[in-house]
Amino acid sequence: MTDPSTPARAWVFGDDVDTDQIIPSRFIVSSDPDDLGQHPFNDLRPEFSESVERGEFVVGGHNFGSGSSREHAPLSLVGAGVAGVVARSFARIFFRNAINLGLAVLICPDADRIADGDEISVHLDDGTVVNHTADETYDAEPLPPFLQDLVERGGLVPYTKSKLSED
Amino acid sequence: MTGKTLAEKILAEKSGTDARAGDYVEAAVDVMMAHDVTGPLAFQTFREVTGDDAELFAPERTVLTIDHHAPADGVQAANNHNSVRGFAAEFGAVQYDVGDGICHQVLIEDGFVAPGDLVVGADSHSTTFGGVGAFGTGVGSTDLGTAFATGELWFRVPETKRFEVAGDLPDGVYAKDLILKFIGDVGFAGATYDAVEFGGEAIRGLPIHERIVLSNMTIEMGGKAGLVEPDERVARFLAAGNGDVRAADVDTSLAPDDDAEYDARFTYEGSEIDPQVSKPSNPENAVPVTAVEGTEIDQLFVGTCTNGRYEDIRLVADVLEGERLHPDVRMVVVPASKAVYRKALESGVLETLIDAGAIFQTAGCGPCFGTHSGVLGDGDVCLATANRNFPGREGSMESSVYLASPATVAASALYGEITDPRAVETRRYDDYRVADREGVSS
Numbered sequence: 001m002t003d004p005s006t007p008a009r010a011w012v013f014g015d016d017v018d019t020d021q022i023i024p025s026r027f028i029v030s031s032d033p034d035d036l037g038q039h040p041f042n043d044l045r046p047e048f049s050e051s052v053e054r055g056e057f058v059v060g061g062h063n064f065g066s067g068s069s070r071e072h073a074p075l076s077l078v079g080a081g082v083a084g085v086v087a088r089s090f091a092r093i094f095f096r097n098a099i100n101l102g103l104a105v106l107i108c109p110d111a112d113r114i115a116d117g118d119e120i121s122v123h124l125d126d127g128t129v130v131n132h133t134a135d136e137t138y139d140a141e142p143l144p145p146f147l148q149d150l151v152e153r154g155g156l157v158p159y160t161k162s163k164l165s166e167d
Numbered sequence: 168m169t170g171k172t173l174a175e176k177i178l179a180e181k182s183g184t185d186a187r188a189g190d191y192v193e194a195a196v197d198v199m200m201a202h203d204v205t206g207p208l209a210f211q212t213f214r215e216v217t218g219d220d221a222e223l224f225a226p227e228r229t230v231l232t233i234d235h236h237a238p239a240d241g242v243q244a245a246n247n248h249n250s251v252r253g254f255a256a257e258f259g260a261v262q263y264d265v266g267d268g269i270c271h272q273v274l275i276e277d278g279f280v281a282p283g284d285l286v287v288g289a290d291s292h293s294t295t296f297g298g299v300g301a302f303g304t305g306v307g308s309t310d311l312g313t314a315f316a317t318g319e320l321w322f323r324v325p326e327t328k329r330f331e332v333a334g335d336l337p338d339g340v341y342a343k344d345l346i347l348k349f350i351g352d353v354g355f356a357g358a359t360y361d362a363v364e365f366g367g368e369a370i371r372g373l374p375i376h377e378r379i380v381l382s383n384m385t386i387e388m389g390g391k392a393g394l395v396e397p398d399e400r401v402a403r404f405l406a407a408g409n410g411d412v413r414a415a416d417v418d419t420s421l422a423p424d425d426d427a428e429y430d431a432r433f434t435y436e437g438s439e440i441d442p443q444v445s446k447p448s449n450p451e452n453a454v455p456v457t458a459v460e461g462t463e464i465d466q467l468f469v470g471t472c473t474n475g476r477y478e479d480i481r482l483v484a485d486v487l488e489g490e491r492l493h494p495d496v497r498m499v500v501v502p503a504s505k506a507v508y509r510k511a512l513e514s515g516v517l518e519t520l521i522d523a524g525a526i527f528q529t530a531g532c533g534p535c536f537g538t539h540s541g542v543l544g545d546g547d548v549c550l551a552t553a554n555r556n557f558p559g560r561e562g563s564m565e566s567s568v569y570l571a572s573p574a575t576v577a578a579s580a581l582y583g584e585i586t587d588p589r590a591v592e593t594r595r596y597d598d599y600r601v602a603d604r605e606g607v608s609s
Contacts, residue, residue: 029243
């Protein structure tokens with residue numbers, strides 16, 4: 001996973017960006033992150049899949065990732081090399097899937113202060129988002145302890161593996 | 168200490184903890200489900216966590232369906248189907264194939280889900296199971312793949328919002344109208360992270376096939392689960408179903424405590440509810456049908472896990488009996504399961520609809536998945552009994568989808584434009600609500 005504390009470009013989206021828009025149905029015949037990573041936002045914003053670079057960020061408004069439970073949505077962002085997603089709020093299943101996959105997601109009430117193309121960095125340790133272009137720092141909601149523990153163990157797969165080996 | 172909501176009670180039972188809203192618990196899962204889109208990724212996770220000695224925790228409660236790309240619309244989809252079949256054969260999971268029907272429908276039909284169960288499905292509409300009093304919730308493939316191996320998952324115990332409807336619903340108004348109104352009132356994200364309870368006299372009076380509609384669309388307000396308190400009607404419904412896998416001894420004693428703590432309560436008077444239509448491109452854009460009457464449509468779609476049950480299709484047939492679709496529209500009917508298809512065939516409903524000019528397709532998700540079976544082109548307008556009308560949901564990003572009840576879709580089919588179902592003889596709808604009392608299960 002790319003380090004989100006390295007400053008990089010933000011791609012800004014609006015409210016209620018749903019999973020169909022993140023990865024249209026016709027592309028989810030594959031479960032391979034590299035394949036899926038070719039197509040995020042293919043219909044909504046085609047230039048994203050053409051020119052996003054590893055380490056860049058997606059910034060959403062309210063209710064980012066609403067709709068389907070398809071994990072292909074966060075997985076396509078992982079495949080495209082996105083370092084993290086910052087949004088004013090997330091849909092539940094998307095948020096959970098992203099954590100399970102180890103994709104950095106932060107709920108940030110000030111996400112609307114980030115403009116398309118701004119250079120930002122995301123700091124999970126202290127729960128902040130730095131906007132280097134605007135020279136501002138925004139507080140984000142820290143993950144609850146249970147989820148921090150899950151993330152520290154590397155996500156749900158390593159967590160479950162270690163649990164199974166204890167049994 | 169206050170009492171508990173339905174969600175807190177189920178998660179307390181399954182986790183062996185007190186399970187109050189806000190707690191994180193690890194809970195035993197009763198049924199685990201994936202389909203042809205989300206299954207392959209879950210299989211990868213399962214293999215990764217289990218390694219060489221892979222074994223399903225509970226193969227008889229691990230259910231795989233092939234419903235989204237059914238029949239396969241391309242080689243990759245067909246390969247995914249083979250991956251589902253191969254996994255089921257290798258590990259002994261229960262498997263449904265092309266044409267058997269939509270995951271949520273077949274699980275309920277075949278008695279996999281009983282009141283009080285905790286059900287996880289790698290499909291967001293797994294909230295559907297709340298219609299029979301189960302905590303059903305949608306998860307991703309990583310969650311599901313690990314649950315396959317361990318039979319449990321982590322959950323945050325949700326706060327609960329309660330919707331109560333007093334009195335009776337007027338003619339022409341159905342559960343679909345209620346849920347569209349609720350979503351319109353609280354918004355598309357209005358119940359994010361929350362469980363939702365549906366109660367009150369009008370909801371207690373709903374047959375199971377309608378309660379399921381409420382639970383199914385709870386995800387369209389962001390809800391984690393949508394529960395209707397189970398009663399004797401659920402027990403009769405499950406007993407009349409196709410299977411007795413787990414429903415043989417249905418406990419209907421589950422109820423929220425009188426002093427349960429709710430995040431919010433919303434109360435309605437049933438008689439004041441109008442038929443609703445959700446305008447493009449979000450389910451929250453619900454308006455009374457009168458606000459969009461006359462909107463011209465190109466396609467009508469009757470189906471999906473929301474309203475593709477026998478009673479829904481029969482209602483449409485009752486309205487269209489002896490009539491023809493308006494010449495400017497086409498109607499795609501996709502039964503939610505093979506059992507629904509068979510009932511439509513044997514009861515003459517299929518013939519009625521074919522005579523009226525409709526097209527019947529293989530049981531499954533149909534065009535709601537947006538890749539096959541009647542997708543929309545640029546500029547097309549569809550009125551659907553489906554649950555979502557996001558941009559491009561049923562095909563072109565330049566198409567529009569309106570959501571409504573089967574009654575509104577049927578009335579609109581006659582006129583080629585969105586039509587108030589109350590304008591069409593309402594006696595035609597009478598049987599709809601009593602259907603499962605006659606032992607006609609969805």
